[in-house]
Amino acid sequence: MRIVTLAGGIGGARFLRGLQAAAPEAEITVIGNTGDDISLFGLRVCPDLDTVMYTLGGGINEDQGWGRLDESFTVKEELLAYGVGPGWFGLGDRDFATHIVRTQMLAAGYPLSAVTEALCDRWKPGVRLIPMTDDQVETHVVVDDPDQGRRAIHFQEWWVRLRASIPAQSIAAVGAEESKPAPGVVEAIEAADVVIFPPSNPVVSIGTILAVPGIRAAVATKTVVGVSPIIGDAPVRGMADACLTAIGVETSAQAVGELYGPGLIDGWLVDDADAAVRVDGVEVRSRPLLMSDPEATAAIAQAALDLALELKELDK
């Protein structure tokens, strides 16, 4: 069985681990969000790709959900001693090595997809991890800065430095329109039995991946099941509500189900708290959606997969 998923960072990575447990024989391709990527200290940092790679490869800091296990911060402290920031982005020493290897390979002319494959040679995540694009797409957030007025800032500055404390007036995936899917992305979707959207951020993770021309259209031809990132009126984790508000969408399983809509998804898995959700043209199922431990997560992934296979069968 071939499964394609689109994934952001922490939530997506944890769901994927559940999916691997639920379908150990499946060939899973993960199309990773690169809109959060940022250049820091002259090094290229891909937070979502790395979170997936470290999580599935056994190198993640489980408690915080990102960054490396048993991490130290010597390089960062030394950079700050030189007056070189930003200090708000937590790059650890182990993590630095990943960015150094990536930057060196990019400088040598390898596309990000080839670099990601090389990094995965070490981590062996058990999935094929492909960045959504080899082109540069950067998520920018327009904010009304109390000091500097209205301006666009990098997503990470809003998300990590400001912790989304200033409302986003709008969110844009800069460069997305001119970008192309990375080699293998569209082919993997076309070859997939089913496509699953983990409970990743529907705006800045799944939404950004779908903004790469060609990906949405390829996904729309498949049987697709989404797992709601919203339980009740709050995100399962992260600050998805701040992103949804920016694009004028309510923070609810109902509204996100409608945002994806019947043109894109066939099934929508929501929490029991949202059992009343109905989306025209989409099969909605409810069950507990809290990824509280690996077993619970595997059961959620299994339910998403079962729903997808059921809908695919109906479609024949």
Next chain:
Amino acid sequence: MRIVTLAGGIGGARFLRGLQAAAPEAEITVIGNTGDDISLFGLRVCPDLDTVMYTLGGGINEDQGWGRLDESFTVKEELLAYGVGPGWFGLGDRDFATHIVRTQMLAAGYPLSAVTEALCDRWKPGVRLIPMTDDQVETHVVVDDPDQGRRAIHFQEWWVRLRASIPAQSIAAVGAEESKPAPGVVEAIEAADVVIFPPSNPVVSIGTILAVPGIRAAVATKTVVGVSPIIGDAPVRGMADACLTAIGVETSAQAVGELYGPGLIDGWLVDDADAAVRVDGVEVRSRPLLMSDPEATAAIAQAALDLALELKELDK
């Protein structure tokens, strides 16, 4: 009083600390060797400049003479886990930060001299440290490789990886002929009261600096005193003998004094073991030259400075 010194790495840096103790009021300009510089992991590493900066700035690992105090090697271990070497060059985590800052500034268009000044803003070495050139000059060593035949390798590969265990057939400062002294180098020499050569490697440190067009000529107009890096028939430290052999010069205070010669130096300070040394046209003095502790080193520097001032006075 204005003193200019040309300096390589460990020996030069330790001598400079002695010179600062001997002449605390002097304005000291250090023209640093950059022929040993190397790009590793996409980062620009300047071993000699950093050794001077760390030593005079209080950040050096005193026991080994290079690298940072209280150092860890997490980044390097992680790079090796990715299969990315070389493993033979010991870059520590604290040291990595220096190279990251340098590489980022170079990429932004700053010349190495400006980068070095910025790094020294943190370290406050108490001297003005200027790289010999902002151009790329790389010391290459021609060796007869048992496996690959005669070939030129980077100085660091010969020095650090092979520990000079294969004889150097020749040594060349590639790019030196086309290089220009960094801004301030010739001006500092012209403004100097005296020039002192620390007991740095006469071939790959002092020799490389003198190979930058304009530096030798400027130095030759000044009162210059050299401190012998050879005591008896062995280098004080390092493997200067392997470099001297490569250029056909005997490993002795006599031969190095003649290598510099009366066209360049006015005084030559040798160890008491070499009291018999005579170099035509050069005033030779002997005293203990082992830099065994800070006090002994300061006394050596004081002797070199006294000799230089005495010769300068005679010259009037």
